[in-house]
Amino acid sequence: MAHSPAASDTTPATQVAGVVWDLGNVLIAWEPVRAVAAGVGDAEARRFIAGFDFGAWNHSCDAGRPWSAALAELAATAPEWTAHGQAYYDHFGASLTGEVPGTVDVVRELAAAGVPQCGLTNWSHELYHAHAPARFPFLGLLDHVVVSGTEGIAKPDPRIYRRAAERSGLDLSALVFVDDRADNVAAARTLGMTGVVFTDAPSLRAELVALGLLAEAQASSASMSTGTSTAP
Numbered sequence: 001m002a003h004s005p006a007a008s009d010t011t012p013a014t015q016v017a018g019v020v021w022d023l024g025n026v027l028i029a030w031e032p033v034r035a036v037a038a039g040v041g042d043a044e045a046r047r048f049i050a051g052f053d054f055g056a057w058n059h060s061c062d063a064g065r066p067w068s069a070a071l072a073e074l075a076a077t078a079p080e081w082t083a084h085g086q087a088y089y090d091h092f093g094a095s096l097t098g099e100v101p102g103t104v105d106v107v108r109e110l111a112a113a114g115v116p117q118c119g120l121t122n123w124s125h126e127l128y129h130a131h132a133p134a135r136f137p138f139l140g141l142l143d144h145v146v147v148s149g150t151e152g153i154a155k156p157d158p159r160i161y162r163r164a165a166e167r168s169g170l171d172l173s174a175l176v177f178v179d180d181r182a183d184n185v186a187a188a189r190t191l192g193m194t195g196v197v198f199t200d201a202p203s204l205r206a207e208l209v210a211l212g213l214l215a216e217a218q219a220s221s222a223s224m225s226t227g228t229s230t231a232p
Contacts, residue, residue, distance in 0.1 A: 021117060067089050107142070
């Protein structure tokens with residue numbers, strides 16, 4: 001998983017039919033300092049995140065490196081941070097602080113309308129499968145979740161976007177990609193996807209309404225709840 005400041009932006013597209021979701025800080029709140037703090041305390045956790053290149057180290061596991069190798073490298077090259085890195089791994093569940101407000105409601109609306117959805121997350125194979133599916137049942141509403149650590153490819157590598165499209169059965173041009181990182185969204189747009197840089201659920205909702213996806217979902221949901229029956 002990765003984190004960076006976000007800004008709202010959309011690339012116009014026609015005939016968008018499905019949604020590809022980033023997970024971390026779009027659907028699932030992720031605060032790595034909390035996992036580290038669970039092992040070494042808050043002050044040390046913040047010193048680790050600020051003083052060590054946590055992003056690059058973590059990204060290597062998102063791209064498929066086993067955590068055993070990442071922790072061994074830390075012990076060999078930066079032993080002062082060994083306990084901190086081990087704490088992140090051991091207490092990873094503490095970094096997942098719940099659903100991002102509002103966005104999972106959008107997933108549910110789209111699922112009720114039959115809009116194809118899949119996940120595309122930079123997340124290590126070990127930590128995703130150990131924590132995410134059991135803790136966040138809404139992930140079952142997604143047709144697929146493409147996990148970078150499982151695939152051995154991480155965003156913004158173009159191959160992983162293509163893989164998500166292949167799993168969805170839709171062309172890249174028929175998909176809108178939602179991520180909180182502008183660089184990941186830019187890579188998706190280069191491939192012909194529509195891109196939305198996530199900031200908050202209300203802004204996202206407006207973007208999806210403009211693309212016709214959410215309006216369709218709301219109309220379908222309304223018709224399911226108020227429509228007439230043809231049964232005798």
